[in-house]
Amino acid sequence: MTMISLTRPNLADLPGYEHALAQGWSPNTDQDVSREQLEQLRRNPAQFLHDLYSSPTIRLPNGRDVPRLPAHDFWISDGEFCGRIGFRFQPGTEELPPTSLGHIGYAVVPWKQRRGYATQALRLILPIARAEGFSRVMVTCDETNEASRKVILANGGILDGRFPHASLTGKIKLRFWVPTAE
Numbered sequence: 285m286t287m288i289s290l291t292r293p294n295l296a297d298l299p300g301y302e303h304a305l306a307q308g309w310s311p312n313t314d315q316d317v318s319r320e321q322l323e324q325l326r327r328n329p330a331q332f333l334h335d336l337y338s339s340p341t342i343r344l345p346n347g348r349d350v351p352r353l354p355a356h357d358f359w360i361s362d363g364e365f366c367g368r369i370g371f372r373f374q375p376g377t378e379e380l381p382p383t384s385l386g387h388i389g390y391a392v393v394p395w396k397q398r399r400g401y402a403t404q405a406l407r408l409i410l411p412i413a414r415a416e417g418f419s420r421v422m423v424t425c426d427e428t429n430e431a432s433r434k435v436i437l438a439n440g441g442i443l444d445g446r447f448p449h450a451s452l453t454g455k456i457k458l459r460f461w462v463p464t465a466e
């Protein structure tokens with residue numbers, strides 16, 4: 285199996301991210317941000333990287349700005365850009381604000397899917413959560429998202445409940461806890 289690595293988002297590797305956006309890939313799952321990000325990236329690459337990962341606030345889908353949580357964001361690489369994964373948290377507590385559905389979010393570009401990359405990426409980010417003091421992390425996915433559910437289960441995820449999606453009526457989310465050590 286091809287091994288992947290997690291790399292810090294950086295200007296030198298931004299063309300791979302740009303290419304993915306240009307193919308219509310959206311790094312966010314609940315909202316298609318592909319076109320909007322591509323425009324911002326092309327307008328000012330360095331500013332784009334800063335706004336995406338380091339700005340003090342983030343804009344919610346409803347337009348409201350909220351403080352950015354501490355986070356460790358990465359790009360997934362097999363030599364080429366494959367996707368993203370991020371861990372965000374509130375120090376000292378497992379609690380998350382209602383605007384964050386889970387500690388970890390990820391997405392793999394379609395042409396790199398079904399190679400075990402998301403499963404590997406989640407495995408690689410768990411020690412980072414552990415180093416921040418977390419013995420387990422919460423990860424949620426749509427009930428219909430079989431691929432994501434398998435990624436979570438392959439990393440030891442334990443189902444903790446089902447709940448209705450906050451904004452999309454009829455959609456059900458699953459909540460899992462994933463231990464950060466075997």
Ligand SMILES: CC(C)(COP(=O)(O)OP(=O)(O)OC[C@H]1O[C@@H](n2cnc3c(N)ncnc32)[C@H](O)[C@@H]1OP(=O)(O)O)[C@@H](O)C(=O)NCCC(=O)NCCS
Nearest residue numbers: 390391392397398399400401402403424425430431432434
């Ligand atoms: C979910 C996602 C990240 C999985 O990425 P991936 O790198 O293809 O995942 P893996 O290759 O590690 O596959 C994990 C398992 O899911 C299965 N799988 C992958 N894509 C699948 C699909 N479209 N339908 C059904 N099963 C799928 C794989 O076969 C594998 O199963 P196995 O363990 O039985 O072999 C990717 O499909 C994606 O980016 N989807 C859109 C964004 C998203 O849903 N993010 C997660 C939000 S919670």
